[in-house]
Amino acid sequence: MHPVLKLVIQRLALGLLLLLAASVLIFVGTQILPGDVAQAILGQGATPEALANLRSELGLDEPAFTRYIEWLSSALQGDLGTALSNGRDIASSIGGRLQNTLFLAAVAACISVPLAIFLGLLAVRYRDRWPDKLISAITLTSISLPEFLLGYVIMYFFSVQWGLFPSVSNINSGMSFLEKLNAVALPAMVLTLVVLAHMMRMTRAAILNVMQSAYVETAELKGLRRFTIIARHAMPNAIAPIVNVVMINLAYLVVGVVVIEVVFVYPGMGQYLVDHVAKRDVPVVQACGLIFATIYIGLNILADVISILSNPRLRHPK
């Protein structure tokens, strides 16, 4: 077997194992919470008989291990159970919201990743000169501000003052792609500002590290332009660290956007999760936890695989 294939399969297997471990943690975590679902449904005034009946009806009297296996196997088949608070099927109510969250994350990623890498390259090109310092100053300022404040500031100017984009990002399935883009413009902008600095700084650092190499001098002595050297000779050797940071930020765009969703009243996963945590809706919390863990682990495994594939020594063994 090709050694790269072996490495990639190893990574994927490791990812699955990690995911399994995460699912155990999620399940155990929700079990440790005081009270149980039956109590939550029936409230404080429930009679012990009613509680016992409901418990056996919900299968809560089974051993924890049996319940875990059942939960996991039905989750794998796409059945995430029923929400306690409103009795709706979780999978179908999450479906649309997950799509919205992914859409917003994708828009933010499409802007922020290329922009961060380009700014990183630019910062290296003009290292220690004013463009580098300006880029660092702006991105560091934007990452230092709390995201809700950033959200309100941007909302004030772009929506209230200039009326360019809507301040409430309401989207539904009936809207065209452009209408949707228009709706998420402001939250995407805020998210971009939040994740830009980290990725840009890492790109800059990773490439500067490579710029010390002898082959960069070789390229310089070939009479290549500085930007060509950075983009064509240095960048391909700095992919691994850059991809890792990009993936961490992409994961953040999916799982960490609760605050932004609340600020812009965006119908995504984050708000849904917050709503149901407040109602102690354990099945929903478990389902969201599982989805977030999948996305987080999946993206990080993807980063590992890309790092492996970007290494010519592994791709083309002797």
Added chain:
Amino acid sequence: MPDNLLEIKNLRIEATVYAPGEKPRDVVIVDDVSLSLARGKVMGLIGESGAGKSTIGLSALSYGRGGIRLSGGEIRLNGKQIRGASPSVLRSLRGKEVTYVAQSAAAAFNPAKKLMEQVTEAALKHGVMSKDEAEKRAVELFRTLSLPDPENFGNRYPHQVSGGQLQRAMTAMALCPKPDLVIFDEPTTALDVTTQIDVLAAIKTAIAETGVAALYITHDLAVVAQVSDEIMVLRHGKMVEHGTVQQIIEAPREEYTQALISVRSIEHEQMQPTPAPLLKVDGVFARYGSMSKDVLSDVSVELHPGQTLALVGESGSGKSTMARVITGLLPPRQGEITFDGKPLPPALKQRSREELRELQMIYQMADVAMNPRQTVATIIGRPLEFYFGLRGRKRDERVQELLDAIELGKGFGDRYPAELSGGQKQRVCIARALAAKPKLIICDEVTSALDPLVADGILKLLLDLQKREGVAYLFITHDIATVRAIADSIAVMYQGRVQRYGPKDQVLSPPFDDYTDLLLSSVPEMELGWLEKVLAHRKMTSAGN
């Protein structure tokens, strides 16, 4: 068109050094150097490290590494003054009119790109030729440089070819855009001798066929004598002597040049084996970790008290692994080591302090073998405390004795390693090994990082100490000249086996086995036409087979 391709007049190069704890100051690296090079000629720049030869070479591309400034004088290439020219002017001539071959091709190639793309890049960037033409030329150059499978060689990545091939590929990269001038900066220094001779021959052929002019930078006079028309000798950034190859080799005028040529004039009378060997390595096999192949197989050698056994071989032949096995860092898989009549425990941890004391080691890189935050007296004093419990005045006196033994004066005890030169550092390492009063010192390539004249001094010191203290040396080296100078017996290593072993006079006299013959005949000799002679000899013997 002016007569000379490259004209350097009164060149002055400076750099700012930022020594810790001091104010930044300017130092002159090259001072008042002038040279002119006609089209199609090859000039050798020779000197020890710090002579400024690479700096002068790079100045022909108007390039200064780090904080180096070309601060004065003229550099004319094809009649144009290029010192202080604008970046866009410099870009238009680098990689087109003048190209560069670096010492370490392994580092100078981008690991992420195929060789063909890198070899043709400059030619394409400067619009010298079309992509098809450039690739055709690259394949031709690969063929001229006798690279294997020239048609497909360019499809490989740098890590997929050997060091010697990579060095030739770098030469192809420099020649591809049809430059007027190529700067060769120690292109064969990092290679084994048997590889060096092939690369040297390939470079010489390529220079002759393309008619390019070259500056050939090296510290090895014997090498430069094979490829150049004229030679300039440099020292401390100044020109010492300049002349034709013949004049420099056969009738050097300056004392310094004469010293460079007559280096390795050490007299050492070979000693005969004694009945009781000090160290006996018997049938040793060793491998690293879970490797499936042995790095050492069936190695048996003996070293007699007060004598020197030289282990010679190319990189990867297992010489340094031998040192690791003997010191106990890598316990052998099979076989036994006897020291002073008693079997030596295989692993370091099982050895007694006395066993450790009797066997000391000196390393190739003296800089990294010493703690930079300890003074020389602390470094030398440590084994005195550790093995003999010496303290206070007694220790200081012994340290002073040792400093005298290595010919360093009184003040050196208070210095830090950073304040010493390369040769002085290696002397301190020798003193540290001697402090333990060992019976055997393993010297692992102790002179290969040093300039020839400095190395000569170290070898003389080692022989001197051997006579006085009766210590035996296991001398690991790839340098045949060093072996000739100091060994009593020799083991030639090849691919983890002892290829040839015996007293020096036997090992170095015919009849040779094939490998030893190849190794010995590859060592450059300070003689005009040596390269052609060796190659012709090899062609004949290979035709005869």
